[in-house]
Amino acid sequence: MKLLVLNGPNLNLLGTREPGIYGSQTFEDYFKELKLKFSDLTLSYQQSNHEGELVTALQQADGVYDGVVLNAAAYTHTSVAIGDVIKAVGVPVVEVHISNTFAREAFRHNSYISPNAKGVILGFGLQSYDLAIQSFVK
Numbered sequence: 001m002k003l004l005v006l007n008g009p010n011l012n013l014l015g016t017r018e019p020g021i022y023g024s025q026t027f028e029d030y031f032k033e034l035k036l037k038f039s040d041l042t043l044s045y046q047q048s049n050h051e052g053e054l055v056t057a058l059q060q061a062d063g064v065y066d067g068v069v070l071n072a073a074a075y076t077h078t079s080v081a082i083g084d085v086i087k088a089v090g091v092p093v094v095e096v097h098i099s100n101t102f103a104r105e106a107f108r109h110n111s112y113i114s115p116n117a118k119g120v121i122l123g124f125g126l127q128s129y130d131l132a133i134q135s136f137v138k
């Protein structure tokens, strides 16, 4: 099974700032752990700070990957374009968040991703990604 882990803006800063909310591990280090744990899967990782690049990555994932684990970060709460492409493509997308967005500011309670996602996992720190990958493994 081939899965794409796709991260949005500022998640390249993980492990360097705001450890109280987002932890102290870089995503690259965590991704190495995921690859070891799920060594029977083919896991790929992309990150972009640009909305259009995330849209393109989701278009290109269709027909190539069996699923996408998507943390669209702040674009979760603003991007009609990302919501639309998830609806348009066939590849199933599981939305993840490190923090519990419902325990934070009201503007983080809306998601343009959730209505078109296969499911949503949030609030478990980096473990949210692990749980999302597990959700694809029957």
Ligand code: CA2
Pocket: 009, 010, 011, 013, 014, 015, 016, 017, 018, 022, 071, 072, 073, 074, 075, 076, 096, 097, 098, 099, 100, 101, 108
């Ligand atoms: O909890 C999540 O995973 C979020 O998607 C993270 C986004 C935030 O806008 C969403 O509401 C919830 C922010 C990502 C920023 O990541 C940083 C990491 C380290 C330092 C600063 C920002």
